[in-house]
Amino acid sequence: MLLDGKIVANEKMTKIKSEIDSIKDKFKITPYLHLIQVGNNSASTIYANSKIKRGKKLGIEVELEKFDAIDQQLLVDHIKSLNAKKDVNGIMIESPLPDGMSFYEAVNNITFYKDSDGMTAYNQGNLSMKNEMIAPATARAVIDILEYYKVSGKRVCIINRSSVVGRPLAMLLLNRDYTVTICHSKTADIKKICRENDTVVVAVGSPAFLTMDYVTEQSTVIDVGINYSEEKITGDADFDGIKDFVENITPVPGGVGIVTATDIFENFLNGLKYQIENKK
Numbered sequence: 001m002l003l004d005g006k007i008v009a010n011e012k013m014t015k016i017k018s019e020i021d022s023i024k025d026k027f028k029i030t031p032y033l034h035l036i037q038v039g040n041n042s043a044s045t046i047y048a049n050s051k052i053k054r055g056k057k058l059g060i061e062v063e064l065e066k067f068d069a070i071d072q073q074l075l076v077d078h079i080k081s082l083n084a085k086k087d088v089n090g091i092m093i094e095s096p097l098p099d100g101m102s103f104y105e106a107v108n109n110i111t112f113y114k115d116s117d118g119m120t121a122y123n124q125g126n127l128s129m130k131n132e133m134i135a136p137a138t139a140r141a142v143i144d145i146l147e148y149y150k151v152s153g154k155r156v157c158i159i160n161r162s163s164v165v166g167r168p169l170a171m172l173l174l175n176r177d178y179t180v181t182i183c184h185s186k187t188a189d190i191k192k193i194c195r196e197n198d199t200v201v202v203a204v205g206s207p208a209f210l211t212m213d214y215v216t217e218q219s220t221v222i223d224v225g226i227n228y229s230e231e232k233i234t235g236d237a238d239f240d241g242i243k244d245f246v247e248n249i250t251p252v253p254g255g256v257g258i259v260t261a262t263d264i265f266e267n268f269l270n271g272l273k274y275q276i277e278n279k280k
Contacts, residue, residue: 002243009262016058016262016269017057033089033268034063034082034088034090035051035065036078038070038093038094039068039097048094072102089114089272089275090114091111092264104119108120108122112134115271116264117264117267118140118168124136127171133270134271136163136164137261137266138260139168139172146199146220149248153198153199154177155199156199156200157197158170159190159194159204181197198219198220199219199221202221208236210238211238218247221242221246222256235250239252
C-alpha cells in the first residue's frame, strides 16, 4: 500500500487551522512565526517560502528575516531579543548556516516554547520523559504516518542516528512501546537487520540506497530521504524497484516531507497554547 502523506497532512492542516481560528477569535491575536536565514542557500529559501505559504493557509503570519552575513554571537543576541517579544510566538533558524557557524548553538538559545522546529536540547530531552509537546517535525511526521495508516508490527529499524531524525524518532517510538534498532555507517549486517524488522525508516541522503536486499514482502518502508537531480526529486529507497514487493511504502515527494511541513505548525500551535495558558 502507498502511504500517502498528503492525506495525513491535509487532515492535520484542518485540525490545526480550526484551533488557530479559535485562538484568534478568542484572544484577538495574530499568531506569528519568525524565520531566520543566514546566507543565500537556495534550498533553504525554498523551504522558508513554503512555510510562509503554509502559514498563510493556517492563518499564521510567517515572516522571513534574511542576513547576508552575521557572526555567531550577534545571531545569538538577536534570538534572545526575539525570545523577549510577546508577539513572537515561534522562532526557526533555517539550515544550513554558513561554514564556521553552529546551528545547534544558535538553536539552543531559542526559548523552548518558541522552538517550532523542536531542535533545542530541552525539547529533545523532554521526549525521553514522554513530554512530546514540541518534537522534531520529521520524527513526528513518521509517527503520524504509522499511526494514521495503523501500520502493524512493533519492530522498527531506523537507518539514521542524527538529532533531526534517528534519535528523536527512537524516543517517540519507545514511548509507544516499539522495539527500536538504530543503524548507521558503522553498523555491520544492516541488510540482515532491516529484514528482521517490520518497518524500516531510511534517512541516509543517498538515492536508491534501500534496495530489495533490505526488505521482505512484509516490510513497511518509511522513506525520509530527499535527493535532487535534474530529472526529479527522489528518496533513499529504490521506489520503483521495491514498491510492488513490500507491504507498505511512502513516496517521495508526497510522503514524509509534506507531513513534516505540517508538523512544524503543530509544534508552533502547541507552543502558542503554552504561551497563552502560562501568560508568557
